[in-house]
Amino acid sequence: MFENLSTTLDRAFKTLKGQGRITDINVAATVKEIRKALVDADVNYKVAKTVTDKIRDEAMGRKVLIAVEPGQLLVKIVHEELTQLMGGRLQDINVKGEPAVVLIAGLQGSGKTTFSGKLANYLKKQNRNVLLAACDIYRPAAIDQLKVLGQQVGVDVYAEPENKNAVQIARNAIQFAKANNKKVVIVDTAGRLAVDEQMMREIEEVKKAVQPTETLFVVDSMTGQDAVNTAKTFNDRLNFDGVVLTKLDGDTRGGAALSIRSVVDKPIKFISTGEKMEAIDLFYPERMASRILGMGDVLSLVEKAQQAFDEDEARRINQQIRKNQFNFDDFLSQLDQIKKMGNIKDLVSMIPGVSNMMKDVEIDDDAFTPIEAIIKSMTKKERANPDMIDGSRRQRIAKGSGTSIQQVNNLMKQFNDMRKMMRTMSKMGTGNEALRNIKNMGKR
Structure with a gap:
């Protein structure tokens, strides 16, 4: 979503990078690039012209503080104008009435x-x-x-x-x-x-x-x-x-x-x-x-997490961690809740600074599929008691899940490392935060 627009705007702001002050010339060049970026993104031309004219007028009317570079100031102005262009504030649905x-x-x-x-x-x-x-x-x-x-x-x-x-x-x-x-x-x-x-x-x-x-x-x-x-x-x-x-x-x-x-x-x-x-x-x-x-959009990311994660389940998992009994069944439960948060690449784009780094990286929504296949190829007893999974069992699990023995070994190592870390965090009273580290396993 908006990847090309984001990249082009970022390129436009670089026009002002290293400039000591805002001038008619460097603002005109930057605004021209911003207008081109908006039109390329299929924004109505009249709308693009109106908003970039506002950006230019606002930029020329602002004083640049010593601590703020011209490029940073223009990003702030563009952020304000894009916000106004899209409506300025949230407007929720009206569901008053019977019915x-x-x-x-x-x-x-x-x-x-x-x-x-x-x-x-x-x-x-x-x-x-x-x-x-x-x-x-x-x-x-x-x-x-x-x-x-x-x-x-x-x-x-x-x-x-x-x-x-x-x-x-x-x-x-x-x-x-x-x-x-x-x-x-x-x-x-x-x-x-x-x-x-x-x-x-x-x-x-x-x-x-x-x-x-x-x-x-x-x-x-x-x-x-x-x-x-x-x-x-x-x-x-x-x-x-x-x-x-x-x-x-x-x-x-x-x-x-x-x-x-x-x-x-x-x-x-x-x-x-x-x-x-x-x-x-x-x-x-x-x-x-x-x-x-x-x-980024940290607020939306937090809201999605709050909606997806079940409080009762989180408390139960926390107890499992404290008792050193966190197992693969618990792990699957957490994976399900993470998947409910939505498209993985969309979630990553909400993390400040990450969207530009990840723009050329394909993140498959099925990234967790091999992990789930491995865990579901285990017996109930093995999922409940991960420590019993020895070499021969790992070979059987790899064959049953259609993965390699290396993938199974990697998952077991990551899972054991995560359990140790969770135990440490839980002792410090922040076990719920440690659960978020499950996300990292899906990216490896």
Whole structure:
């Protein structure tokens, strides 16, 4: 996400590296590079020109402190302007009402149904009783897909497979929600083209029928500037409340995220990456600006960790460590929680200073697969008692997991080293922190 933009901006800032002061000439050269970087990232040209003009004016109006280099000052100014460009502050979803109704709209293939499942999961974690309403009456298997997602996240799905009236289904879903004490109804609608007048009238009628407290327009960020143009057309018809950017983990230049707020004048409320139901985040403009500039996003990383790590499980693991009984079953449990945090490369990009170093490094989401294969090739007794795994057992485990004896030996050594370190940390009263070192094993 935003890798090319981040690299180009970093190159632009180097124009000022070593300069003792900001001048008309060096600012003009840097701003020109920034504008080019934004346009290359598929940002609307008028938006790119407006924001770079602001950056230039702001840079020339600032005094450079002795302790701050011109390049550092410009990074700060660009961070401020990118933050404002993307909305300035977080704007959460409105789910007030009895029931609150969230209408999901967007183009075909934008990821609406998957996002509906993710949103249901997100709201359920806030202790809200959620109902998914299947109102896509056109796409084959759309209803089945929503039912599968509902099952995954433990949320009921209202559907009428034989009914071909989306407005009627939506109305009935609201009545069902009221009768069954559902606090939020998420209405998943069919994908439609902005030029399809009949389909656009249908979504307008659905909105009129259910009177949503929140209408979200789902955009495939990989479509770049086309996504912005489509959002504008939809907004003219629906007057939606916010935007959802999907597929931000794909090969996207990021222009949609930077342009859409300015062009449509509606906030980005969520971003979505990958297929996992946990892969949904509130959109923080300031944090996204930090990530674009390679400054990381520690707050989001901590929040993801808090959501993924089960407190009761952490306490149980801590007791295992204190008793020197941490085993491979415990290790697998921790791996599962780390994987819930989302895309590994995306997580790495949140660490300040790391994103630029890792831009050319491929980090496979299946990095933990060989480790899991080795552990699952052990018997229950071996997982519970790692010390009993001798040479012959290691050979059997390597053969059963499709790995080499060297990989098994490496895992055993790393696991034993980690157990020693955990024991030491636990004695100092910080055993929970030591658990985070499990992440390092997945990178070796």
